[in-house]
Amino acid sequence: MIRAFLNNYKLNLFFLLNATFILIPTPNIRSIILISSLILSFFFFKSNIIYDKRISILIILTSIYNLLFTISSFFISDFSKAFSSFISTWETRGLIILILIFAYFQQKKTKDVFIIIFIIFLNFICLYCFYKLPILSYFSMSEWDMVHRFISDITNLLKQHQIYISIGLCLSIFFSVNLSLTQSKLYILSSFLPLILLLLIASKMAIISLFITLPLLILHIYSFKKFISVILLSLFSLLILIFSLPNIKARFNHLTEVKTWSPPQGDWHLNINSTNMRIGIWYCAAKIIKNNPLYGVGNINKQSSLEECYKGYNTTAYDDFQYNSHNQYLESLLAAGIPCLISFLSLISYLIYISIKEKNLLLLSINLFFSLEFIVENIFEHQIGCFFWGFGIILSMKKINDTSLEN
Known part of the structure; x- marks a missing residue:
């Protein structure tokens, strides 16, 4: 897999088509494409590893975090079950380390082309959705019908949870805006379709995180006072969207309701929303962590512990699905x-450190964006989340031979 990631744009395109969204319906076809790319790389392409201390530190920090998390699977007496959980968790989280290793093989020109391919592909995804879905018909529905119908339709179409679709769209917007500031202003046009689709999905935290962190990209252009003005303008634009688009208005309105900020009670359809569902989950997570602060309850036991706590609520809201902690920080403490948790925070802190040291505003913005997303989702529970985080980080890092970094 490492050999497939060399200075060849076609191979990068193959991998992106294989890994970004599951548009190729048959897993065997995706595997054949990746294996064929790997075999071709051995015969036709060569690459030299450029040692990058930053990547090495990231690999070490990520490995420590994932090792601590996965080794907690052995907190139970059933070794075979623990070993199976250990392997399955590494199959997901190990993708992050592989992606960081790929960074050694990426040259600056290849990385720039990869970003452009990523932007093009995400715009293609948007066009595909607009073609397949009856966009205009959604606006004739009531606010909540529009929200539920659109989310249901797009998740069925792309076979991905709306959170991960939103994260991919946000990354595309970050890269488009950054290219418009550093290369050509025309790149800003490639952010319009992802932004429209993001607003239609109306994922609250993704939209809030984007509007908070995206203005950081222009920090080096304006003075601090003007930068604050841009932040305020961004938040004002968000408020306009909340009150003007019916689906976003519906998603944000329940934040003002008293019932939203306490655990759910009563009938599922009348008194439950995505926010108080999370409040109830976080109450349970905090209760479990309070009793097991130092070592947690283990990777296997964390879900059963949460579900046992959910039974204490006077509601059927948690009966239909196995709801995890919906918070990457709490998930680390639980497991x-x-x-x-310290190892996870060290990883995030190191990324903030190198982004400030190198004045890399793209890396800072994307890292802070994910740090906010970690509050409401377990991004690393699925490979697509690991993929977006890993590639979002390495594609936003400056190469060690960049002039700006050498200076």
């Missing part, structure tokens, strides 16, 4: 306690 392996304080050491695991």
Whole structure:
């Protein structure tokens, strides 16, 4: 897999088509494409590894975090079940480390082309959705019918959860805006379709995180006072969207309701929303963590512990699905306690450190964007989340031979 990631644009395109969204319906075809790319790379392409201390540190920090998390699977006496959980978790989270290793093989020109391919592909996804879905008909529905119908239709179409679709769209917007500031202003046009689709999905935290962190990209252009003005303008634009688009208005309106900020009670359809569902989950997570702060309850036991706590609520809201902690920070504490959380925060802090040291506003923006997303989702529970985080980070990092970094 490492050999497939060399200085060849066609191979990068093959991998992107294989990994970004599951548009190729048959897994065997996707595997054949990736294996064929790998075999071709051995015969036709060569690459030299450029040692990058930053990538090495990221690999170490990521490995420590994932090792602490996955080794907690052995907190139970059933070794075979624990080993199976250990392997399955590494199959998901190990993708992050592979992606970081790929960074050693990426040259600057290849990385820039990869970003452009990513933007093009996400715009193609948007066009595909607009073609397949009856966009105008959604606006004739009531606010909540529009929200539920559109989310249901797009998740069925792309076979991905709306959160991960939103994250992919946000990354495309970050890269488009950054290219418009550093290369050509025309790149800003490639952010319009992803932004429209993002607003239609109306994922609250993705929209809030984007509007908070995206203005950081222009920090080096304006003075601090003007930058604050841009931040305020961004938040004002968000308020306009909330009150003008019916689906976003519906998603944000329940934040003003008293019932939203306490655990759910009563009938599922009348008194439950995505926010108080999370409040109830976080109450349970905090209760479990309070009793097991140092080592957690283990990777296997964390879900059963949460579900046992959910039974204490006077509601059927948690009966239909196995709801995880919906918070990457709490998930770390639940599985392996304080050491695991410290390792995770060290990883995030190191990314903030190098982004400030190198004045890399793209890396800072994307890292802060994910840090906010971690509050409401377990991004690393699925490979697509690991993929977006890993590639979002390495594609926004400056190469060690960049002039700006050498200076």
